[in-house]
Amino acid sequence: MTEIIDGNEIADRIKTELEVCVETLGNHGVTPGLATVLMSDDSASGTYVNMKQRACEEIGIKGRHHELDPGTSSDTLEDRIEALNENPDVHGILVQMPIPDHVDEQTILERIDPMKDVDGFHPENVGKLVTGDPRLKPCTPHGIQRLLAETGVETAGKDITVVGRSNIVGKPMMNLLVQKDNLGNATVTTCHSRTNNLAEKTRNADIVIAAAGVPELIDGSMLSEDTVVIDVGVNRVDADTGKGYELVGDIEFESAVEQADAITPVPGGVGPLTIAMLLYNTVKAASLQENVDVDLP
Ligand code: NAD
Numbered sequence: 001m002t003e004i005i006d007g008n009e010i011a012d013r014i015k016t017e018l019e020v021c022v023e024t025l026g027n028h029g030v031t032p033g034l035a036t037v038l039m040s041d042d043s044a045s046g047t048y049v050n051m052k053q054r055a056c057e058e059i060g061i062k063g064r065h066h067e068l069d070p071g072t073s074s075d076t077l078e079d080r081i082e083a084l085n086e087n088p089d090v091h092g093i094l095v096q097m098p099i100p101d102h103v104d105e106q107t108i109l110e111r112i113d114p115m116k117d118v119d120g121f122h123p124e125n126v127g128k129l130v131t132g133d134p135r136l137k138p139c140t141p142h143g144i145q146r147l148l149a150e151t152g153v154e155t156a157g158k159d160i161t162v163v164g165r166s167n168i169v170g171k172p173m174m175n176l177l178v179q180k181d182n183l184g185n186a187t188v189t190t191c192h193s194r195t196n197n198l199a200e201k202t203r204n205a206d207i208v209i210a211a212a213g214v215p216e217l218i219d220g221s222m223l224s225e226d227t228v229v230i231d232v233g234v235n236r237v238d239a240d241t242g243k244g245y246e247l248v249g250d251i252e253f254e255s256a257v258e259q260a261d262a263i264t265p266v267p268g269g270v271g272p273l274t275i276a277m278l279l280y281n282t283v284k285a286a287s288l289q290e291n292v293d294v295d296l297p
Pocket of ligand 1: 165193194195212217233234235272274
């Protein structure tokens with residue numbers, strides 16, 4: 001029987017443990033704070049930020065939401081980030097991507113104090129991750145590691161194919177999985193839009209992690225029997241639903257489930273872990289900044 005991995009259940013377990021950490025911080029007079037900054041009219045981005053803020057409230061993190069007009073200048077956005085860097089009540093800062101084209105994404109990411117960089121995208125945090133001394137790990141790849149561990153899937157010695165090489169998912173995923181630690185020790189193949197014969201790479205894998213942003217790119221014929229399949233993709237495709245669209249992953253679920261040993265659904269797989277690990281990073285950032293030890297899950 002193929003296991004359908006329940007991301008919500010795993011995320012809820014992590015959140016319950018994080019609540020205890022928030023209580024510990026509270027006993028030392030610290031309320032962890034997360035500032036989110038939205039500079040976009042995109043409805044999906046707005047929805048993601050709301051979900052993140054709601055999740056904060058659920059476990060006692062103080063959320064502070066900042067909404068800027070999409071026409072705001074880079075200088076104004078940078079000033080806002082600087083003010084948040086200086087604010088001792090704010091332990092984590094998240095600028096929801098994408099931001100408008102007139103603002104350089106990398107400049108903004110580098111403005112955030114690396115100790116408050118709960119997305120884990122600042123070059124200092126990226127460097128620490130690559131050199132095997134991670135501080136704040138990017139939420140989605142970290143969430144996938146936790147999801148595998150909680151499902152009892154070992155990564156040590158496994159062949160893992162990651163499809164996608166973005167700075168947000170693919171590259172940090174690869175870097176985490178090759179680390180010499182109990183959530184790593186894998187042999188990783190990273191595929192991208194210029195990869196030849198993708199099916200050969202996915203068929204040779206014990207674990208496939210798909211993060212291409214291409215609806216149903218990988219079907220069952222591209223997988224070997226008993227593969228563990230992690231679908232990161234969240235793609236809106238036109239559909240005859242009330243909203244006029246439905247969400248599908250990068251995996252063609254119906255055929256992949258026939259081959260897989262375990263598989264994540266979309267939605268309800270990786271997404272909830274991404275949010276849980278954002279809360280994890282906020283609690284960790286607060287613990288580091290305030291010098292209060294907490295027992296992170
Ligand atoms: P991206 O567009 O930045 O990167 C996509 C990557 O896929 C690129 O590196 C590209 O080379 C590769 N790619 C594209 N077409 C390919 C093909 N045909 N074959 C092989 N590789 C191909 O996207 P991203 O930000 O990394 O996100 C990827 C997907 O994951 C998106 O659907 C996004 O919405 C989703 N996502 C989900 C979560 C979550 O929490 N569930 C978090 C982040 C991203």
